[in-house]
Amino acid sequence: MSKENTELRKAGLKATLPRIRILEVLESSDNRHLSAEDIYKHLITSGEDVGLATVYRVLTQFESAGIVMRHNFEEGHAVYEITPDDHHDHMVCLETGKVIEFHDEMIEKRQESIATEMGYEIVDHSMVLYVKPIK
Amino acid sequence: MSKENTELRKAGLKATLPRIRILEVLESSDNRHLSAEDIYKHLITSGEDVGLATVYRVLTQFESAGIVMRHNFEEGHAVYEITPDDHHDHMVCLETGKVIEFHDEMIEKRQESIATEMGYEIVDHSMVLYVKPIK
DNA sequence: CTAATTGCAAAAGCTTTGCAGCGCA
DNA sequence: TGCGCTGCAAAGCTTTTGCAATTAG
Numbered sequence: 444m445s446k447e448n449t450e451l452r453k454a455g456l457k458a459t460l461p462r463i464r465i466l467e468v469l470e471s472s473d474n475r476h477l478s479a480e481d482i483y484k485h486l487i488t489s490g491e492d493v494g495l496a497t498v499y500r501v502l503t504q505f506e507s508a509g510i511v512m513r514h515n516f517e518e519g520h521a522v523y524e525i526t527p528d529d530h531h532d533h534m535v536c537l538e539t540g541k542v543i544e545f546h547d548e549m550i551e552k553r554q555e556s557i558a559t560e561m562g563y564e565i566v567d568h569s570m571v572l573y574v575k576p577i578k
Numbered sequence: 579m580s581k582e583n584t585e586l587r588k589a590g591l592k593a594t595l596p597r598i599r600i601l602e603v604l605e606s607s608d609n610r611h612l613s614a615e616d617i618y619k620h621l622i623t624s625g626e627d628v629g630l631a632t633v634y635r636v637l638t639q640f641e642s643a644g645i646v647m648r649h650n651f652e653e654g655h656a657v658y659e660i661t662p663d664d665h666h667d668h669m670v671c672l673e674t675g676k677v678i679e680f681h682d683e684m685i686e687k688r689q690e691s692i693a694t695e696m697g698y699e700i701v702d703h704s705m706v707l708y709v710k711p712i713k
Numbered sequence: 714c715t716a717a718t719t720g721c722a723a724a725a726g727c728t729t730t731g732c733a734g735c736g737c738a
Numbered sequence: 739t740g741c742g743c744t745g746c747a748a749a750g751c752t753t754t755t756g757c758a759a760t761t762a763g
């Protein structure tokens with residue numbers, strides 16, 4: 444039994460072909476951050492017979508199950524990435540579209556402090572730095 | 579000549595009624611962050627004869643002119659706020675929908691350092707803390 | 714076997730665009 | 739007066755949903 448198969452079972456999802464294929468694409472792609480359309484095209488090109496609606500449905504299920512995380516770096520469409528073991532934030536290069544991941548403990552700590560001071564606790568957060576290369 | 583009128587001229591936009599009204603709503607609303615739909619409904623309720631398409635067009639122009647900033651706190655729709663004099667980030671309460679603004683110099687400094695270390699310079703950034711009240 | 718899942722097509726929701734007429738400078 | 743701007747309606751995009759057919763366990 445494959446790794447994907449086990450992962451799906453653990454999430455309480457039947458190990459169907461579309462789900463396994465989508466998981467494989469997410470795990471093996473060069474680009475860690477993919478849109479539903481990206482995944483759909485990838486599968487169609489590979490000769491898989493899958494519907495775009497299924498890709499959306501499966502990604503939504505994966506998100507609920509904690510298998511993937513959804514991001515809205517640019518408006519218009521969401522991108523998904525396999526949920527990383529350790530939390531990180533993103534830097535998006537406006538010239539190349541490249542996404543760089545980073546983690547900074549100092550910032551994380553400050554975020555917690557700020558929320559606490561205001562009487563709130565953080566459920567989730569998003570931080571994206573839109574950057575360009577230094578010439 | 580009104581304050582709105584001057585502001586529009588400065589941005590190279592004709593001071594038309596729809597633009598002035600939209601600017602007024604953004605400046606006078608209790609809620610600092612409004613969607614195109616919010617502004618549209620507000621104007622219709624006030625008896626103004628404006629089209630939703632115009633609201634979208636005007637907001638896009640305002641964004642280009644730097645008069646407003648566009649945010650995507652929750653997916654599905656954007657919200658706009660008058661561009662603040664000083665930069666701030668946002669905390670969104672998941673229970674009440676309330677948006678709290680804050681600014682932290684330490685975090686800003688770290689963000690700059692991180693980008694520089696990677697060979698980039700920050701063009702813009704977004705940081706949103708999704709929170710809930712401490713019981 | 715049978716409940717979950719899928720593909721297709723249609724619909725939904727936000728936003729943009731084409732166009733003829735209206736209004737600001 | 740002239741060009742910019744507007745309202746309306748239609749189109750565009752991403753994403754969701756209804757449904758009959760298919761499939762995993």
